[in-house]
Amino acid sequence: MSRTLVQPVGQKRLTNVAVVRLKKHGNRFEIACYKNKVLSWRSGVEKDLDEVLQSHIVYSNVAKGVLAKSKDLKAAFGMDDQTKICLEILEKGELQVAGKERESQLSNQFRDIATIVMQKTINPETQRPYTISMIERLMHEIHFAVDPHSSSKKQALDVIRELEKHFPIKRSPMRLRLTLPQHNFDSLAGKLNEWKTTIVSKDESGNQLSIVCEMEPGLFRDCDALVRNLQGRSEILAISVHGEGDILHTEDVSSSTKQQPIDQLTEDMQKQTLAPKTTKLGDQAAVKQNKCSTCDALMGDAKEYREHFKSDWHKHNLRRKTRQLPPISAQECMADVQLSDSKGDLDEYSF
Template identity: 85%
Template sequence: MSRTLVQPVGQKKLTNVAVVRLKKHGNRFEIACYKNKVLSWRSGVEKDLDEVLQSQIVYSNVAKGVLAKSKDLKAAFGMDDQAKICLEILEKGELQVAGKERESQLSNQFRDIATIVMQKTINPETQRPYTISMIERLMHEIHFAVDPHSSSKKQALDVIRELQKHFPIKRSPMRLRLTLPQHNFEDSLAGKLNEWKTVIVSKDVSGSQLSIVCEMDPGLFRDCDALVRNLQGRSEILAISVHSEGNIDADHCDGHEDVSSSPLSTEPPKKSATDELTDKMKKQTLAPKSDPAEGSNQVKQNKCSTCDAIVGDAKQYREHFKSDWHKHNLKRKTRQLPPISAEECNADVELSDSKGNLNEYNF
């Protein structure tokens, strides 16, 4: 017995149908749902079942319109109530998505993973987090591929370990408050904190109790918490991820002489690993305008009218249209704003990334 789904007039067949499939008792059962509604239902956002299911009918093949047999439903589910069976398939079944929808889901999960990596890591020299755009570029550098069946947090931790092999990046410390008897701290905990290279922010003594605010590597939290409990104390998480505040240059240059400004210096300062990484990222931006009178034997240069800049030969010209700089100026052009330089674009992107993720730093 077959029953064809009613399709919208003027639409291609099955373009508006999302199929949820469940294999049970050796048979395949399918239900027809509306696109983008299944995930909303599973997350609890959508409450109206009629907004999710196109029909409360169980199929063995939605594409061909073949209904599931009643005896197969009873054998697999122990009943033939199609409304209840639809609910079970909706909860436990596998969502079949189209190529573009799957690509969109992977892109969103990639962004989520990059956000988690940004929140949990810092630049070891400046003690500040990298921007979300730089983290995404580094993930592309190591050829990271999203696994849709694994959680974003687990994949983010794997990405951090892989990035540490190639780039200057480390886990940002977590801030804890440890409260325990003072004599137990001197006898047992003090040595361990030194061994773990823990930074003690403050100490406060109240009677026989000692309260310590410290920052340590998140990977040591379980060991620290178990030790404090054994010492009749307690631990409290104040911040999952701690980043430095204030001017980056001031933090980075504090206590160091500015070699470049000295008139006696004859050699340029040696670049750190972080500086080399930053330079590597900047190479993805294009060079500023060149002087057309520098020689007649140069390769023909192309000019982008949107960015008002010379962008190089034909290959660089094609790559320019894919760059964030060009896309940013296109948006400005639609708002009748003048174009900006690549450096100004990078500053705008970093500023918007910082504002967009400001509320996610301390969770």
């Protein structure tokens, strides 16, 4: 009995991979990536393509190891450059995940969206925020579905607009300090009344007038432009104000990053303090110090040294290092992150 030896042709089998799939021109194209690297690439954290792709090869089926045909690549992408096609699939393709993993991701994103909605809205009758469980129930009632390809902040804005149509809920106001010459105040006062702005306090200093007021976040851009035209300046005191004097989220943009008090640091950042461990009297061997060249800082034992590489401080300095910027301290890093988040909130929440 004759036996025929059959060997696969044009196959390269890969295991333990994350697959990104893109359907184009009637064909399916896939690339093999390392797990947890695709999202890092899309968010801009990972810059090295070799750290994301297991191979610069386009497949028609990664699981079976079937390579995509050159003529199909040219018909769909207009070229057969594997690396450039991999980049396009990486940017536009759909990441394939298991059912339970996808369900967990959607559940976590749903919770994140509900949290943002809670922080940015109030009950107009009580001027207080709704609870997170109440927000989630309202989101279910409007049949909201999470879009995994859209940011949580953008979807939170859409949710707020939809909730305002059916329930007593509105955007919480932001608190500003407006400083301008007194003789220009009349021009500003008319607009403030038109915008239904609440004036909290007024302070006169020489020929300058300082006003603390609360207004709708969507009016900030117009207000800032008007104040600048009146030779004044605007300062953000709080992005979201809940209740009378109950500021849940305050970002002082004008303050120097070096003036941020240490007690404002998060618990994770506090763990990264650089105080060396003291040794008992009589100990002959000193505690071994490990230095992080990226952050230019000394750590204690090996465990603390490993934990440092997982911290937001180290990751922030890594991004600065790629831009040829010097490292900053833990306190400055926390203030820098808070300032960046504050400006990002203004860009996404002003409409």
